[in-house]
Amino acid sequence: MQQNLFVYNTLSRKKEKFEPLNAPHVGMYVCGPTVYSDVHLGNCRTYISFDLIFRYLTQVGYKVRYVRNITDAGHLEGDTDQGEDKISKKAKLAQLEPMEIVQKFTVGFREVLQIFNCLPPSIEPTATGHIIEQIELIKVMLERGYAYEVDGSVYFDVEKYNSTHDYGVLNGRNLEDLLNNTRALGGQDDKKGKLDFALWIKAKPEHLMKWPSPWSIGFPGWHLECSAMSHKYLGDQFDIHGGGIDLVPTHHTNEIAQNIACCDKNPARYWIHTNMLTVNGQKMSKSLGNSFLPHELFTGEHSILERGYSPMTVRFFILQAHYRSTLDFGNEAMDASDKGFKRLMNAITLLDTLKASGSSDIDITPLRQHCYDAMNDDFNSPVLIAELFEAVRIINSVHDGKMKIDAANLEILKNTIQIFVFDVLGLENEQAANDDLPKVMDLVINLRNEAKINRDYATSDKIRDGLQKIGFQLKDSKEGTNWSKI
Incomplete structure (x- = not known):
């Protein structure tokens, strides 16, 4: 097991040595989607990044319990305590039951991540499946004086909490600044303070998703579900809590407050956040017309796209940037990633054809x-x-006869590719996935060889040039002819 892993902790704003609470066990909680619409590429970036983290921790020997929730209730418009529930609103517009909306977009979310070759989490709990746990946490916060009830709704008392704890410990803001930058919103008359947030909201008669509680028929606040589910499956404190950087100022700040209010512990040792996806330097948004869904990227059916790209090319593009860096999408950047990904896969295809020699020019x-x-x-x-790509250079050099490699180093090279390309980066060789293609290419190469034997060089060249035009390159050597995708 690797012992020298360092991770950037949003909480301390620096890299820290990763030391799990109960090694080799690791608890990781990542905030999942609110399932009222299709998952967009920015969301996928976050989940692909945490798939990378999950894969690597597992590869180096940790036993990871990866919990990623599904928000299927309680997330109101504008991420506040006001407005309609996002899922209920979509259900009314579509004239469907809210759980039909939930089912449709939960299935869609899982299908997209499967296309990107993301491993499923260990546990994928839902907010509606944990109403009882959320009610129990509210009771604890009320008993400890960190929450108060007003007319059937229950709110978290931020100023009371901040009198003994640092409410802005994650976002680096002090309470005074936060109060000065919080505009007054309608419907806040019930709250003691402008920053107080809802733990339980009394439902209006027309509200579709509601449950009985000691305070009213209502529904839980959005921030509460993650505290309840992470606590249930990972305990008072666990190792990693993750999500997009947009969750830092409010959602994750409130999670920390709720957890400390209940059990005097910050829920996670290490807070890890992914950065934004931009499009040609601009934030991705529907209003700018630059927001697109994964399937539009695969097919190229969007005005901003010049062509479509395969799922593995998109995954490779995302992983070419560090998860904490802003990732800027553009057609040129995607084209470059497409070429890079194919170059990597072509080398891996060649790797299986390499033959070991008695000596080696390289130590892998x-x-x-x-x-x-x-x-x-x-x-x-x-x-x-x-x-x-240094490994790619070595593979090509050995294949071209410019470098020798012995059996031991060839085995290490193959093992390194297996671990880091497939197991850690989670890439798949889409070229190899087509089982019939090698057979077809062998047939075409044999026909070309027959033409060369018969000195029909015009036909031989025509086959070679025709294959090149449709993206296949032939390489002749003493051992025979190999092909690769350009």
Whole structure:
């Protein structure tokens, strides 16, 4: 097991050595989607990044319990305590039951992540499946004086909490600044303070999703569900809590407050956040017309896209940037990623054809260690990919006869590719996935060889040039002819 992993902790604003509470066990909670619409590419970036983290921790020997929730109730418009529930609103517009909306978009979310080859979490709990646990946490906060009830609704008392704890410990803001920058909103008359947030909301008669509680028929606040579910499955305190950087100012800040109010512990030791996805330097948004869904990226059916890209090309593009960096989407950047991904996969295809020699010009062991070093430095996937392209150079050099490799180093090279390309980065060789393609290419190469034997060089060249035009390159050598996707 690797012992020198460092992760950037949003809580301390620095890299820290990763030391699990109960090694080799690791508890990781990641905030999942609110299932009222299709998951967009920015969301996918977060889940692909945490898939990378999950994969690497597992690869180096940790036993990870990965919990990622489904928000299927309680998330109001504008991420506040006002307005309609996002799922209920969609259900009314579609004239469907809220749970039909939930089912449709939960299935869609899982299908998209499966296409991106993301591993499923260990547990995928829902907010509606944990109403009892949320009610029990509210009771504790009321008993400890951190919450108060007004006419059937229950609110968290931020100023009372801040008198003994630091409410802005995660976002780095003090309470006075937060109060000065919080505008007054309608419907806040019930609250003692402007920053107080709802733990339980009394439902209006027309509200579709509601449950009985000691205070009213109503529904839980959005922030409460994650505290309840992380507490149930990972305990008072666990190792990693993650999500998008947009969750830091409010959602994760409120989670910490709720947890400390209940059990005097920050829920997580390490807070990890992914950065935004931009499009040609602008934030992705529907109003700007630059927001697109994964399937539109696969097909190219969007005005901003020049063509479609395969799921693995998109995953490779996302992992070429560090998870804490802003990732800027553009057609040129995608084209570059497409070429890079194909170059990597072509080399891996060649790797199976390499033959060991009695001596070696290269020691692969340092390269493998550099791959681990990259991931141990806050899961630095772009540096890892750069190291893997050094492996590509070696593979091509050995294949072209410019370098020799012995059996031991060839085995280490194959093992390094398996671990870091497939197990850690989670990439798949889409070229190899088509089982019939090698057979077809073998047939075409045999026809070309027959043409060459018969000195029909015009036909031989026509086959070679025709294959090149549709994206296949032939390479002749003493051992025969190999092909690769350009």
